[in-house]
Amino acid sequence: MDHFPIYLSLADRRVLIAGGGEVALAKLRLALKTRAAIEVFAPAPIPAIAALAEAGRLTLHRRPLAHGDAHGAALVYAATEDTDEDAWIAAIGRAEGALVNVVDNLAASDFITPAIVDRDPVTVAIGTEGAAPVLARAIKAQVEAALSPLTGPLARIGKSFRTEAEALPQGRARRAFWAEYYDTAGPAAYAEGGEAAAEAALHALLARHLAAAAAPGRVDLVGAGPGDPELLTLKARRALDRADVVIHDRLVAPEILELARREALILDVGKTGFGPSTPQAEIDALIVEHARAGAHVVRLKSGDPGIYGRLDEEIEALEAAGIAWQVVPGITAASAAAAAIGQSLTRRGRNGTLRLLTGHDVKGFAEQDWRGLAAPGAVAAIYMGKKAARFLQGRLMMHGAAPETPVTVVENASRPDQRCLGTTLSRLPEVTASLEGPAVLLYGLAPRAAEARLEDLKEALS
Structure with missing residues (x-):
C-alpha cells in the first residue's frame, strides 16, 4: 500500500480549509465530526459555510490563506478548485509543518481522506488510494447496512467500563468478556431497557467471567x-x-x-x-x-x-x-494431490480400497503389506516418501509390482509452486531425487491427461 491508514488525534488542534465552495464544504463536513479547531480561508464563501461560522462551528477568515497562517496546524486542505492557487496553499502548509491534502490531486497530497462510516466512537475508514471512489462508496453503503445502530451506544458504554474490566486477566479472558458483551449480552440488554440496562448487564457479565477466568485453558x-x-x-x-x-x-x-x-x-x-x-x-x-x-x-x-x-x-x-x-x-494432502491431477482416489472397477502409507516412521523406512500393494489396480497415497523412494520401489517390485505401474509425485500440493510429475515405478527414485518441497506419491495413479493418452494407445493396439 502507498497510504498507511492511521487515526490522527485532532482534539483541540487546528485544521485549515482553504476554499469557500462546495468542494471545501464537503471536506468541512467531515472535519466537523472531530473536535478540531477548524478555520476556513475564503474571500467569498458560499452561504452554507458562512452559516456554520455564524453558528460558532468554525472560524471564518474572509481572505486567502497566507504565509504564517499554517504554523501549528495539524492539517491543511487546499480546496479552492484552482490548480495554481491550491499548489501555492500546499507549499505554505508544508513549509509551516502541516500535512497537506490537495483535493482531487492524489500525487500532490500528503494524506487522503477516506470514506467514513460513523458510529461514534466507532469509525470505519474505507480508502482505495484514489483508484476507485465509486467502489469506496459502495463498500461504505454495505458497511453502513451491516453495522447495528446500537454499535455507537454500546461502544460508549463499554469505553466507560474498561477500568473495571481490567480485573480480568489480559488475553483470552478479556476478549471473551467483551465479545459476549458486544455480540449478545449488550444488544439484548439495551433493547430491553436502554443504557441503564446495558450498564447493569456489564456488571453481571464481569462477575461471571471473573469466576470462569480461574479455569484452565x-x-x-x-x-x-x-x-x-x-x-x-x-x-x-x-x-x-x-x-x-x-x-x-x-x-x-x-x-x-x-x-x-x-x-x-x-x-x-x-x-x-x-x-x-x-x-x-x-x-x-x-x-x-x-x-x-x-x-x-x-x-x-x-x-x-x-x-x-x-x-x-x-x-x-x-x-x-x-x-x-x-x-x-x-483436508489431507492426499486429497489435494489427487485433485491436482484430476483423479479420484477410489474408482469402481479399478480399486475399492485406498491405502494411506508413510514412507518412514520413527524407526526408519516403514514396512507395509507389499504383496497387497503390488497387486494390479492397487492405489496408495504415500506420505513422507521422497527419501524412501528407492526402498519403496525395491520392496514393491520384489513382490511382483509391474515396473510400468504409474506413480504421480505431487510436490507442494495446492500451493502456488505445486508441481505434478507423472512417472512409473521403475523411474520413481530419479524423479524424487530433485524435489525440495513436501510431496505425496500417488501410487497407481497417473495424471488424467496421461491416463487418457494411455487408454487411446491401448485401443489403437487392440
Whole structure:
C-alpha cells in the first residue's frame, strides 16, 4: 500500500480549509465530526459555510490563506478548485509543518481522506488510494447496512467500563468478556431497557467471567490443510481467530499463520524427516504448559491432524493433564494431490480400497503389506516418501509390482509452486531425487491427461 491508514488525534488542534465552495464544504463536513479547531480561508464563501461560522462551528477568515497562517496546524486542505492557487496553499502548509491534502490531486497530497462510516466512537475508514471512489462508496453503503445502530451506544458504554474490566486477566479472558458483551449480552440488554440496562448487564457479565477466568485453558487440535489458505475450514479459521497461542508444525503455510490474531504467540515446533526435529515430548509439554496458564491453544498441523500427525499422543497428554480439547479436521494432502491431477482416489472397477502409507516412521523406512500393494489396480497415497523412494520401489517390485505401474509425485500440493510429475515405478527414485518441497506419491495413479493418452494407445493396439 502507498497510504498507511492511521487515526490522527485532532482534539483541540487546528485544521485549515482553504476554499469557500462546495468542494471545501464537503471536506468541512467531515472535519466537523472531530473536535478540531477548524478555520476556513475564503474571500467569498458560499452561504452554507458562512452559516456554520455564524453558528460558532468554525472560524471564518474572509481572505486567502497566507504565509504564517499554517504554523501549528495539524492539517491543511487546499480546496479552492484552482490548480495554481491550491499548489501555492500546499507549499505554505508544508513549509509551516502541516500535512497537506490537495483535493482531487492524489500525487500532490500528503494524506487522503477516506470514506467514513460513523458510529461514534466507532469509525470505519474505507480508502482505495484514489483508484476507485465509486467502489469506496459502495463498500461504505454495505458497511453502513451491516453495522447495528446500537454499535455507537454500546461502544460508549463499554469505553466507560474498561477500568473495571481490567480485573480480568489480559488475553483470552478479556476478549471473551467483551465479545459476549458486544455480540449478545449488550444488544439484548439495551433493547430491553436502554443504557441503564446495558450498564447493569456489564456488571453481571464481569462477575461471571471473573469466576470462569480461574479455569484452565483449552486446546484445539486443528488441521491447516495442504497449504492453500482457501482450503482452511471455517471452524479452523475461527479457532485461529480466537487463539492466544498457536503451536504449528513446519509445513503450515505462512499465509495461514497470517490469519492468526495479531496478538497471538506463534511457536514453531517443526519436524524434518531425517533432520532437525522438536521431540514430541517437548511439544506435548509445551501445549500443556500454555493451556494450564489459561490460554486458548491452537495446535496447528498441516493437512489433517489425524493422519500422521501424532494426534493420539497429544490427546493423551492433554487428558492426563485434565485439559479440555477438540479436534478440528483438515483436508489431507492426499486429497489435494489427487485433485491436482484430476483423479479420484477410489474408482469402481479399478480399486475399492485406498491405502494411506508413510514412507518412514520413527524407526526408519516403514514396512507395509507389499504383496497387497503390488497387486494390479492397487492405489496408495504415500506420505513422507521422497527419501524412501528407492526402498519403496525395491520392496514393491520384489513382490511382483509391474515396473510400468504409474506413480504421480505431487510436490507442494495446492500451493502456488505445486508441481505434478507423472512417472512409473521403475523411474520413481530419479524423479524424487530433485524435489525440495513436501510431496505425496500417488501410487497407481497417473495424471488424467496421461491416463487418457494411455487408454487411446491401448485401443489403437487392440
